Amino acid sequence: MRKAGKSPTMKDVAREAGVALGTVSKVINGIPVGKSYRQKVEDAAARLGYSVNSYARGLRADKTHTVALILPGLDHTFFSALADSVCHELTLRGYRMVLATTQFDTDAEARCIQMVRQNKVDGIIGLTYAPDLAIGDDLPYVSIDRYISPSIPCVSSDNFSGGGMAAEKLLELGCKKPLFLRIGSEVIGETDKRGAGFVAACELRGADYTSQRFNDADGIEAIFDFLDRHIQGGRLEFDGIFCSTDRLVYYVLKHLKDRRVRVPEDVQLIGFDGTRQFFTEDYFCSTIVQPVRQMAATAVDILLSEDRSHTPALICLPVTYAPGGTTQEAVTTATGDMEWQVSI
Amino acid sequence: MRKAGKSPTMKDVAREAGVALGTVSKVINGIPVGKSYRQKVEDAAARLGYSVNSYARGLRADKTHTVALILPGLDHTFFSALADSVCHELTLRGYRMVLATTQFDTDAEARCIQMVRQNKVDGIIGLTYAPDLAIGDDLPYVSIDRYISPSIPCVSSDNFSGGGMAAEKLLELGCKKPLFLRIGSEVIGETDKRGAGFVAACELRGADYTSQRFNDADGIEAIFDFLDRHIQGGRLEFDGIFCSTDRLVYYVLKHLKDRRVRVPEDVQLIGFDGTRQFFTEDYFCSTIVQPVRQMAATAVDILLSEDRSHTPALICLPVTYAPGGTTQEAVTTATGDMEWQVSI
DNA sequence: CAAACGATGTGTAACGTTTCATAATCCTCT
DNA sequence: AGAGGATTATGAAACGTTACACATCGTTTG
Numbered sequence: 001m002r003k004a005g006k007s008p009t010m011k012d013v014a015r016e017a018g019v020a021l022g023t024v025s026k027v028i029n030g031i032p033v034g035k036s037y038r039q040k041v042e043d044a045a046a047r048l049g050y051s052v053n054s055y056a057r058g059l060r061a062d063k064t065h066t067v068a069l070i071l072p073g074l075d076h077t078f079f080s081a082l083a084d085s086v087c088h089e090l091t092l093r094g095y096r097m098v099l100a101t102t103q104f105d106t107d108a109e110a111r112c113i114q115m116v117r118q119n120k121v122d123g124i125i126g127l128t129y130a131p132d133l134a135i136g137d138d139l140p141y142v143s144i145d146r147y148i149s150p151s152i153p154c155v156s157s158d159n160f161s162g163g164g165m166a167a168e169k170l171l172e173l174g175c176k177k178p179l180f181l182r183i184g185s186e187v188i189g190e191t192d193k194r195g196a197g198f199v200a201a202c203e204l205r206g207a208d209y210t211s212q213r214f215n216d217a218d219g220i221e222a223i224f225d226f227l228d229r230h231i232q233g234g235r236l237e238f239d240g241i242f243c244s245t246d247r248l249v250y251y252v253l254k255h256l257k258d259r260r261v262r263v264p265e266d267v268q269l270i271g272f273d274g275t276r277q278f279f280t281e282d283y284f285c286s287t288i289v290q291p292v293r294q295m296a297a298t299a300v301d302i303l304l305s306e307d308r309s310h311t312p313a314l315i316c317l318p319v320t321y322a323p324g325g326t327t328q329e330a331v332t333t334a335t336g337d338m339e340w341q342v343s344i
Numbered sequence: 345m346r347k348a349g350k351s352p353t354m355k356d357v358a359r360e361a362g363v364a365l366g367t368v369s370k371v372i373n374g375i376p377v378g379k380s381y382r383q384k385v386e387d388a389a390a391r392l393g394y395s396v397n398s399y400a401r402g403l404r405a406d407k408t409h410t411v412a413l414i415l416p417g418l419d420h421t422f423f424s425a426l427a428d429s430v431c432h433e434l435t436l437r438g439y440r441m442v443l444a445t446t447q448f449d450t451d452a453e454a455r456c457i458q459m460v461r462q463n464k465v466d467g468i469i470g471l472t473y474a475p476d477l478a479i480g481d482d483l484p485y486v487s488i489d490r491y492i493s494p495s496i497p498c499v500s501s502d503n504f505s506g507g508g509m510a511a512e513k514l515l516e517l518g519c520k521k522p523l524f525l526r527i528g529s530e531v532i533g534e535t536d537k538r539g540a541g542f543v544a545a546c547e548l549r550g551a552d553y554t555s556q557r558f559n560d561a562d563g564i565e566a567i568f569d570f571l572d573r574h575i576q577g578g579r580l581e582f583d584g585i586f587c588s589t590d591r592l593v594y595y596v597l598k599h600l601k602d603r604r605v606r607v608p609e610d611v612q613l614i615g616f617d618g619t620r621q622f623f624t625e626d627y628f629c630s631t632i633v634q635p636v637r638q639m640a641a642t643a644v645d646i647l648l649s650e651d652r653s654h655t656p657a658l659i660c661l662p663v664t665y666a667p668g669g670t671t672q673e674a675v676t677t678a679t680g681d682m683e684w685q686v687s688i
Numbered sequence: 689c690a691a692a693c694g695a696t697g698t699g700t701a702a703c704g705t706t707t708c709a710t711a712a713t714c715c716t717c718t
Numbered sequence: 719a720g721a722g723g724a725t726t727a728t729g730a731a732a733c734g735t736t737a738c739a740c741a742t743c744g745t746t747t748g
Contacts, residue, residue, distance in 0.1 A: 020728045055402040056704035080424035099443045250623035279594035364698045400734035
């Protein structure tokens with residue numbers, strides 16, 4: 001890659017304006033300076049098209065005004081919404097964002113940390129899965145949805161309450177035999193409190209619940225097998241399922257359709273995330289909605305806060321329930337809007 | 345924000361290893377050096393946990409290995425898929441990506457350019473709308489979907505052929521009175537060739553077509569009004585509509601449903617973009633699919649190519665047609681899979 | 689055996705900024 | 719009018735790296 005002619009430096013501006021280097025620096029940084037000097041410098045800078053070299057600045061000051069966001073990828077609403085919000089929040093605060101994606105690969109996570117560390121970012125916001133992520137504590141780090149250590153603040157939605165909310169809702173909607181289905185990473189993260197909350201609420205209400213956990217390694221087939229083992233004479237023995245993610249709802253939905261089990265008539269489904277369809281903005285399914293924007297803003301706030309010595313280790317933000325067609329609410333929901341899909 | 349203890353520098357490593365600064369630099373950069381020296385340096389670096397300060401490096405070498413991606417936002421599949429791919433392609437080539445979003449605001453676009461210019465990125469990939477974006481030609485720039493000037497390479501999908509493809513498809517599917525509907529920015533971009541391609545194909549086939557263009561400023565209501573004016577006795581006078589984007593398909597679909605016009609029985613719809621539903625991966629509607637990954641890879645390739653003097657000003661990548669339920673194909677498509685939505 | 693050469697490590701200048709001690713300038717007050 | 723103090727501009731040092739000229743050492747050759 002070729003770059004035409006070097007861009008002007010402060011030295012050039014100083015020469016052009018006939019003032020000292022330090023004066024130019026002051027003007028650029030808004031430090032009070034004699035009016036005529038300020039004018040001369042501003043004119044010269046404009047004439048030359050000067051713009052600060054933040055690499056030189058970042059070298060000198062130990063502050064780069066850059067934050068790294070490390071995510072598995074952007075191919076999921078939750079991730080892209082998070083990235084969008086984080087980017088926006090950072091811009092508002094005068095920070096830049098460098099984005100690195102890991103494809104759920106723990107090696108890539110380590111490489112990303114390494115990479116952004118070289119880049120001397122002022123901090124990292126990360127959504128990672130490696131059980132032993134090496135983050136020196138010289139570099140401020142805020143973790144999303146995964147508690148790593150007491151010295152690393154973790155921002156997540158209130159997974160426990162969300163799980164409880166899902167249980168309450170299923171029971172309220174008349175379910176007698178609710179089931180919790182979990183699929184996810186082998187490592188235990190904050191999101192695993194969803195099941196715990198579900199169980200706690202069920203026990204409190206004395207409900208006849210079941211909780212079944214699978215790992216990504218088991219494959220989705222393990223869940224299908226489980227469901228099949230619980231279908232007796234075309235009838236599923238559960239009448240409500242809380243799935244650990246909206247994506248899981250999709251798979252379950254698909255499988256149940258194959259088995260001619262009707263949703264939501266025979267079994268009601270609640271997911272977690274708050275995934276919405278494009279354009280229509282309808283929820284993909286009945287779901288516990290994570291406050292993505294708030295999570296992003298909170299993560300940024302904590303990361304950039306002056307005093308990081310007293311930040312809580314774990315911050316849980318409130319979730320809400322949103323009906324989305326896979327449960328039988330009393331009133332019809334907005335999804336009725338999408339009836340045209342019937343003809344497809 | 346507080347940073348604990350400064351990180352070790354090459355000087356520290358040199359002292360620790362008992363060698364000269366230059367030798368450390370050579371080892372770090374893989375320049376041949378005596379075996380024992382190499383070992384000493386590597387050991388010392390590992391012991392101290394040294395990592396390169398890319399700000400110092402970027403200051404010295406006029407190369408930062410950083411590329412900026414400027415997008416309206418990430419809240420659209422096309423944008424997030426593009427960001428995902430660009431990020432991935434850059435990582436493969438050892439580059440970092442800084443992401444800036446503009447919210448479709450042309451002022452924000454200018455601020456972003458300004459910001460990344462300060463950041464001395466090696467180049468910019470931008471998807472912008474400002475009619476007169478000020479990009480000095482000292483900074484390599486690749487534009488997506490918008491031709492700016494002969495010296496700025498533009499990567500887009502083959503909008504013209506895509507429009508033609510949509511026309512051909514509608515005619516092939518039996519439409520006698522096809523309509524092209526456009527909504528978009530006030531400034532004319534590459535995407536406007538969609539309509540041109542449609543018109544060209546219709547004229548070639550002697551079809552009785554109509555072409556109607558609206559701007560964002562007109563509001564979606566203008567399109568609804570237009571449609572209403574062409575509904576006679578409950579029947580729309582067009583039997584096929586090519587919409588300039590999938591999003592427009594959504595609005596049209598919604599409006600036609602209100603007016604009890606059936607899709608695809610009464611009128612067939614084709615969009616542009618290749619938007620897919622989450623999880624299901626089904627196309628949102630019948631559509632002309634943009635090769636997002638290829639666009640990202642191409643943009644990155646061009647931006648990072650050594651010799652930018654002979655790059656073509658405009659690169660159009662091939663699009664494909666994908667049926668998605670808003671047209672009446674001979675064979676049933678994969679969307680049949682989503683029948684369960686019927687019950688929602 | 690000495691001179692010349694090649695190979696390899698060393699140290700310093702430069703990149704563009706900010707900061708800070710110093711110098712210059714301007715007032716003000718005696 | 720001149721000295722003292724307050725204000726403001728100046729210029730050099732430093733940030734961590736790379737590149738290049740130079741010094742050093744070992745080896746080959748006449």
